[in-house]
Amino acid sequence: QSALTQPASVSGSPGQSITISCTGTSGDVGGYNYVSWYQQHPGTAPKLMIYDVSNRPSGVSYRFSGSKSGNTASLTISGLQAEDEADYFCSSYTSSSTYVFGTGTKVTVL
Amino acid sequence: QVQLMESGGGVVQPGRSLRLSCAASGFTFSNYPFHWVRQAPGKGLEWVAVISYDGFHKYYADSVKGRFTISRDNSKNTLYLEMNSLRGADTAVYFCARDEEGPDYWGQGTLVTVSS
Numbered sequence: 001q002s003a004l005t006q007p008a009s010v011s012g013s014p015g016q017s018i019t020i021s022c023t024g025t026s027g028d029v030g031g032y033n034y035v036s037w038y039q040q041h042p043g044t045a046p047k048l049m050i051y052d053v054s055n056r057p058s059g060v061s062y063r064f065s066g067s068k069s070g071n072t073a074s075l076t077i078s079g080l081q082a083e084d085e086a087d088y089f090c091s092s093y094t095s096s097s098t099y100v101f102g103t104g105t106k107v108t109v110l
Numbered sequence: 111q112v113q114l115m116e117s118g119g120g121v122v123q124p125g126r127s128l129r130l131s132c133a134a135s136g137f138t139f140s141n142y143p144f145h146w147v148r149q150a151p152g153k154g155l156e157w158v159a160v161i162s163y164d165g166f167h168k169y170y171a172d173s174v175k176g177r178f179t180i181s182r183d184n185s186k187n188t189l190y191l192e193m194n195s196l197r198g199a200d201t202a203v204y205f206c207a208r209d210e211e212g213p214d215y216w217g218q219g220t221l222v223t224v225s226s
Contacts, residue, residue, distance in 0.1 A: 001172050003154070036212040038155070045205060045216040046155065052211055089155050091212060097160075097169045099145065099212065104154040 004029060004090055004102035011108040017078040020105045022090035023071060028100055030071035034093035037066055037075045041086045049088075050075060077107070085109045112136045112215040114206050119220030122196055132189040132206030132217055140164075140184040143209035146191045148202035149219070156202070159191065160209065173199075196224045 005023040012018040022029065022037075029035055035053045038046035048057050050066035053073060063078045073092070077084055090102035118130040132144070146158040159170045159180040168180050179192040189206050201224045207213035 034212055038213075040155075045218050046213075047216075048212075048214045051214065057214070087154075091155075091157070093212065097167075098171065099157040099160065101147075101155040101157055 001094070001096070001098060001100055004092060004100055006088075006090060006102040006105045008103070009106045009108065011110055012077075012080045013110045014080055014082065016080050017076060018080060018107065020075045020077075020088055020090075020107070022073040022075070022092075022102045024073075024092055024100070025071055027095040028092040029068065029073050029090075031095060032093045033068070035066070035068060035073040036091045037064075037073075038089045038091070039084075039086045040089065046089065080109055082109050112208065114208065114215060114217035116204060116206050116217045116220035119204065119222045121223045121225060123226050124197060124224055126196055127192070127194045128196060128222060130191040130193070130204055130206075130220060130222070132191075134187045134189065134208070137208075139187040144180075144182065144189045145207045145209055145213050146178075146180060146189075147205045147207055147213065147216075148200075148222075149205070150199075150202040153202075158204070161189070193222070196222075198224050200224050 037050040040046045053068045054066040088105045113135045115133045145160045161180045177195045181190045203219040205219045207216045
């Protein structure tokens with residue numbers, strides 16, 4: 001049950017697009033389309049931003065999009081805004097019927 | 111609206127036990143699986159356990175297997191986490207989360223501190 005690998009930090013200027021990667025194995029990310037992404041501001045609970053690789057829950061901005069290729073999933077934030085500054089975590093269902101989270105990425109808006 | 115509220119956290123000595131609760135409202139509790147997820151201070155999210163909608167199927171992270179037990183009472187709309195043989199590494203905020211093809215709605219969390 002090793003954590004999925006994410007870059008520790010990603011930064012961008014307002015209006016730019018950034019992409020966060022989430023790398024696992026064929027036993028988790030690569031084997032299932034149950035990849036989710038969460039946004040977490042300091043001191044608050046995580047908020048679901050993407051589920052099933054690329055689906056946005058109601059109320060989440062269209063600026064957030066997800067995709068997957070092989071064992072790596074990605075979250076793209078377009079038109080970066082100050083409010084997007086937060087920690088982002090991916091998660092995946094696994095072949096052991098468990099779940100695993102990513103190591104987390106701190107997004108900084110310059 | 112969906113609401114999840116954890117309780118039961120606190121300071122506990124190593125080797126002791128603690129039971130967390132998660133009260134749910136705003137939806138049909140018995141229709142959904144549930145997760146416990148924890149976050150050590152300043153660290154990332156760690157998945158702990160999941161329970162099926164009927165309570166028959168339970169899965170655990172290796173780090174807690176044999177020490178923690180997830181359970182639910184659908185008549186009370188409440189999820190539980192029984193934690194035994196607690197260690198310093200178990201110190202974290204514990205979140206409950208509803209499952210909809212992965213955790214979707216989360217509670218605000220309850221802090222468990224394991225310290226002598």
